[in-house]
Amino acid sequence: MKGLWKIANWEITRNLTNKQFIIGLLLTPVLIGVFSGIPILLERLNQPSLSTYYVVDHLGELASLQALLPENISLEAHQDSASIADIVRDTNSSGYFTLDQAFISTGQIDVVYNDRSMETLSTIRGSLTALLQQIRLASSDISVNQLTFVTAPARVREVALDEELEPQTMHMIVALVFTVLVFFLILTSGTMLMQSALQEKRDRMAEVVLSSVRSVQLMQGKILGHFLLGLMQLVFWIAIGLPIARYFWDFSVTEALAAVNVPIILFFGLGGYLLFSALFVGLGATMEDLQSAGNSQSLVIMLPALSFLFMGPVMTNPDGAIAIFASIFPFTSPAIMMMRSGLTVVPLWQTLSSAALLLLTAWVIMLLASKIFRIGMLMYGKNASFQEVTKWLRYKES
Amino acid sequence: MDGLQVQGVHKVYGSTAVVDNVSFQAPQGRILGVLGPNGAGKTTIIRMIMGITAPDQGDIYFTDHGRKTKGVPFSTIGYLPEERGLYKEAKVMSILLFLSGLKDVPKTQARERAMHWLRKFELEDYAYKKVEQLSKGMAQKVQFIASILHEPKFIVLDEPFSGLDPVSQDLFKEEIRALANSGATVLLSSHQMNIVEALCDEIFLIHRGKEVVQGNLESIKERYGNFRVDLLSSTAREAVLATDMVQNVEQLAPQRYRYTLKDDIRPLEFVQALPTGLDIRELTITRPSLHDIFVNVAQGGANHEGSLEDRQLGNYA
Numbered sequence: 001m002k003g004l005w006k007i008a009n010w011e012i013t014r015n016l017t018n019k020q021f022i023i024g025l026l027l028t029p030v031l032i033g034v035f036s037g038i039p040i041l042l043e044r045l046n047q048p049s050l051s052t053y054y055v056v057d058h059l060g061e062l063a064s065l066q067a068l069l070p071e072n073i074s075l076e077a078h079q080d081s082a083s084i085a086d087i088v089r090d091t092n093s094s095g096y097f098t099l100d101q102a103f104i105s106t107g108q109i110d111v112v113y114n115d116r117s118m119e120t121l122s123t124i125r126g127s128l129t130a131l132l133q134q135i136r137l138a139s140s141d142i143s144v145n146q147l148t149f150v151t152a153p154a155r156v157r158e159v160a161l162d163e164e165l166e167p168q169t170m171h172m173i174v175a176l177v178f179t180v181l182v183f184f185l186i187l188t189s190g191t192m193l194m195q196s197a198l199q200e201k202r203d204r205m206a207e208v209v210l211s212s213v214r215s216v217q218l219m220q221g222k223i224l225g226h227f228l229l230g231l232m233q234l235v236f237w238i239a240i241g242l243p244i245a246r247y248f249w250d251f252s253v254t255e256a257l258a259a260v261n262v263p264i265i266l267f268f269g270l271g272g273y274l275l276f277s278a279l280f281v282g283l284g285a286t287m288e289d290l291q292s293a294g295n296s297q298s299l300v301i302m303l304p305a306l307s308f309l310f311m312g313p314v315m316t317n318p319d320g321a322i323a324i325f326a327s328i329f330p331f332t333s334p335a336i337m338m339m340r341s342g343l344t345v346v347p348l349w350q351t352l353s354s355a356a357l358l359l360l361t362a363w364v365i366m367l368l369a370s371k372i373f374r375i376g377m378l379m380y381g382k383n384a385s386f387q388e389v390t391k392w393l394r395y396k397e398s
Numbered sequence: 399m400d401g402l403q404v405q406g407v408h409k410v411y412g413s414t415a416v417v418d419n420v421s422f423q424a425p426q427g428r429i430l431g432v433l434g435p436n437g438a439g440k441t442t443i444i445r446m447i448m449g450i451t452a453p454d455q456g457d458i459y460f461t462d463h464g465r466k467t468k469g470v471p472f473s474t475i476g477y478l479p480e481e482r483g484l485y486k487e488a489k490v491m492s493i494l495l496f497l498s499g500l501k502d503v504p505k506t507q508a509r510e511r512a513m514h515w516l517r518k519f520e521l522e523d524y525a526y527k528k529v530e531q532l533s534k535g536m537a538q539k540v541q542f543i544a545s546i547l548h549e550p551k552f553i554v555l556d557e558p559f560s561g562l563d564p565v566s567q568d569l570f571k572e573e574i575r576a577l578a579n580s581g582a583t584v585l586l587s588s589h590q591m592n593i594v595e596a597l598c599d600e601i602f603l604i605h606r607g608k609e610v611v612q613g614n615l616e617s618i619k620e621r622y623g624n625f626r627v628d629l630l631s632s633t634a635r636e637a638v639l640a641t642d643m644v645q646n647v648e649q650l651a652p653q654r655y656r657y658t659l660k661d662d663i664r665p666l667e668f669v670q671a672l673p674t675g676l677d678i679r680e681l682t683i684t685r686p687s688l689h690d691i692f693v694n695v696a697q698g699g700a701n702h703e704g705s706l707e708d709r710q711l712g713n714y715a
Contacts, residue, residue, distance in 0.1 A: 003500060010496050014488060204483030208544065211448050211477035212500035378450065380481055 003213035007221025011196060012229055024188075025233055029240050051094035051120050053111075054078045054087060058100040061131060065099070068127040073120060088114050097124075104135050174256050175342015181234065182269040183335045187304055189230040189273065190280040196222055197284030197377065206377040215374040223277045230273070264341040267355060272334025275362040276304055282369030285376030286384040296386045307335035318343035328354045330361035368393060400426035400461045401583045402447065402470065402552060407456035409442055416442050418607040419456070424600070426462075426551075429574065429584040431598035433591075433692060439607040440587050441480060444554055447585070448477060462551050473501050476550030480557045480587075482541050484529045490516070490540055491525045494547060501548035508547060515543040519569070535566055542570065546577065553577060554585045559593055571597055591689035601688070603695060610695050615688070622695070623686035625665055627657045630680035634672075641671040654680075 015021040054076050055062055066075050076093075078084050084096045095113035103109045111124055137147055200206045209218055242253065283300050310326035317323060318340050326336040327346065333354045340346050375392040376384060384392075402424040409417040417439045424430040434440050445451045447458055449469050460470040484493055491512060498508040516522045519539040524532060532540065538561060546553060555574065559567050574597060578584045588594050594601070595615065602612040611618055624645060629638065632653050638644060646658040659668055665683045 002502075006496075006499055013492075014485070018487060199485070202483075203485050204479075204481045205485055207450070207479040207481060208477060208497065208541075209500065210450050211475050211479075212472050212497065215450075378445070 003217045004221045004224060007209075007213060007218055008225035008228065011222055011225030015192070015229055025236060029237050033244070050074070051115070051117065052076055052091070053094055053124065054084050054096040056081045056084060056096070056098040056100075058098070059104070059135070061099055061135065064134065065127060065131050068130050070123060073123060085112070088112075094120060104132065107132055170255060171342045174260055175339060178260060178265050179335055179338040179342070181237070182265065182338065183272070183307065185230045185234055186269070186273050186276050186334070189226045190276045190304065192229075193222055193226050193277050194280040194284035195290075196226070197281050197373070198287060198289060201285070201377060201380065202289065204380070210377065215377060216370050218377075219281055219370055219373045222281055223274070226277065227273060261341045264351070265338055268334045268337045268358065271355070271358040271362055275330065275334070275358065275365055278362065278366045278369040279303065282365070282372040282376070285373040286389055288381065288383050294383055294385070297383070303331055307332045310336055311339065314339060315343070324350060328357060330358045333358050371395070399423070400463065401428070402585065403459040403461070404443070404447065405457045405459070407443065407446060407453045407458065409446065409451070409453050416607050417446070417453070420604065420607070420609055421456075422602045422609070422612050424583050424585050426583045427578055427581050428599040429578045429586055429597055430600045430602060431594040432585060432587045432602050432604065433594060434604040438604045440604060441556065443604070444479075444556055444585070444587065447554065448475060460552060470552050473548070474551040476545040476548065476553040478541055478545040478555045478558055484537055484540060486529050489526055489528055490521070490532070493529065494540070494544055497544045498547045501550075503548045511547055512543065515547065519543065534561055535563060538562060539566070542573075550582065552583045552585070556587045557589065558586065559588060559590055567593065591687065591692055595688040603692065605695065618691065619685045619688075622691045624661060625659045625663065625668070626684050626686060627659065627668065628654065628680070628682045628684075629657065629678060630654050631676065631678045634676050634678060637673050637676055641668065643668050643671060
């Protein structure tokens with residue numbers, strides 16, 4: 001037990017004094033901020049600019065069309081359809097079109113554009129449709145009231161049968177944030193673990209360390225160390241992220257905390273960590289370096305990414321068959337179960353069977369990993385083949 | 399007897415017996431040389447002694463102050479493996495503290511001892527430098543320090559001299575001898591026969607997983623090495639052969655011959671048997687070196703079925 005903590009302690013101090021780790025720790029929130037901030041910023045920068053369209057108006061409807069348009073699109077009347085193209089070019093305006101009798105009878109109109117802003121064009125299209133309806137309506141017997149009545153959309157209210165089924169935005173957001181955060185941590189810690197095993201082999205330290213502790217202790221010490229490191233990162237990021245998030249969005253921390261499904265996140269976060277960490281540390285022991293990972297090894301590396309495949313379908317239909325499968329299948333259940341718990345009320349039998357299956361799988365993987373680790377850590381100079389690894393699994397324990 | 403006892407140890411990988419029913423002892427305060435060609439099973443034996451792998455059959459005992467334990471307790475082992483290194487991005491002192499911490503040495507004590515040893519090897523300026531900044535020889539010294547910092551009762555050194563310059567080799571030899579004199583059991587594996595010959599008290603020679611010879615260095619030489627006489631003389635050949643004490647003659651140069659004496663012939667006996675008027679310009683009488691015995695034995699045992707070098711599983715066990 002003492003050896004376990006010493007190994008864990010070594011892994012932690014080694015990383016905390018490692019520049020790369022510190023940079024990663026500080027940079028990750030910055031990167032997340034940049035990547036989530038840039039789209040918002042771009043959206044802001046992309047505020048509708050002023051655009052001008054020249055119109056040859058044979059109908060005298062320019063004023064009513066302008067009234068239908070937002071302020072940033074202005075219309076200029078022009079008499080001469082021959083020179084209008086040049087004017088648009090000279091003034092660098094957005095485009096031109098002609099309102100004439102043919103438009104009213106056929107509904108067809110050519111909007112010639114100079115700058116191809118999708119947003120402006122679609123606004124123009126909408127306004128022209130409205131204008132067309134107004135003009136056609138005026139020449140028919142139908143009153144405006146009648147038209148509005150006929151074309152009004154259905155007003156659908158979504159009411160949950162039981163109150164608890166009703167999704168609460170706060171729950172959803174908190175669950176999603178936690179899912180992404182915890183899963184991101186599982187992935188980074190897993191990768192770091194794999195590298196830690198690889199490094200121990202590369203630096204030829206495994207054998208010396210194994211003359212002081214049992215290989216199981218070395219493996220578990222690494223897993224424990226990186227778990228604590230992960231927790232430190234999580235606390236650090238939340239400590240930084242929370243004030244920032246509160247600055248931008250006004251919400252109550254206590255309410256957000258109340259929205260966290262603590263048992264689910266704790267259990268599946270931990271279970272997921274155990275599963276993937278054992279997988280990755282065992283994998284690291286079979287490899288010489290990352291670049292030369294074989295096919296079967298690459299497949300294992302890809303395994304956690306499965307969860308991302310399911311995130312979309314689960315989001316749109318959190319009670320569907322795919323969601324249920326993904327929240328029970330042990331290699332996706334940690335992330336998906338955390339996510340579902342925020343989106344819907346997961347039936348107890350699903351939670352329990354998912355939890356049991358996750359525990360069982362994590363336990364089995366741990367056992368296999370420790371056998372692989374024991375022999376793999378002492379093998380130098382090459383990647384182990386799949387056949388070799390299966391052979392190791394049958395060797396006698398010391 | 400205090401020290402290490404290996405009894406009937408057997409280890410099979412696949413269908414090959416990598417270590418085949420091997421027994422030996424390493425008495426306390428002595429240096430035991432474990433010798434053998436590549437793939438003979440040395441590393442496997444060492445790893446079984448370390449408890450890193452388990453023997454299929456047989457037992458390993460360690461006795462310290464009359465207390466016998468099965469296997470060697472981790473805290474009493476100092477191990478310098480053949481495949482060795484140091485964490486590249488860590489500082490020398492933190493590695494030494496980590497490794498001695500694993501052996502339960504209190505931190506302040508470990509730090510003192512580490513400085514003492516670093517000073518001894520003229521590395522005190524590197525104590526707080528990163529391993530990346532060390533030369534290969536310096537790193538090897540740090541590895542050596544790491545393996546003995548906790549004052550182990552049982553020290554295993556696998557090829558400790560490989561890659562060292564002669565000065566450092568002598569330094570290592572001195573320290574290893576001092577460790578044995580202070581009461582440690584030392585198990586040394588090396589290919590450098592001259593060093594083994596100079597350093598080891600006992601020899602265990604293994605080939606293809608099987609014991610070839612073991613015992614005190616002198617007794618081995620006695621058993622396997624008849625005296626050799628190198629003579630520079632233009633006329634002596636006939637007279638020497640006439641003594642009937644020679645097993646074998648070999649011409650080294652036009653007038654230089656090497657005679658291997660028969661089993662029981664002592665040097666003095668031979669010299670006295672030579673006629674008095676013989677014209678001898680040079681005469682040396684030696685035992686064959688351990689190197690010769692080793693090569694002899696290794697080649698003699700070569701007609702074994704299946705080569706260990708062909709083992710499929712690589713060098714992990």
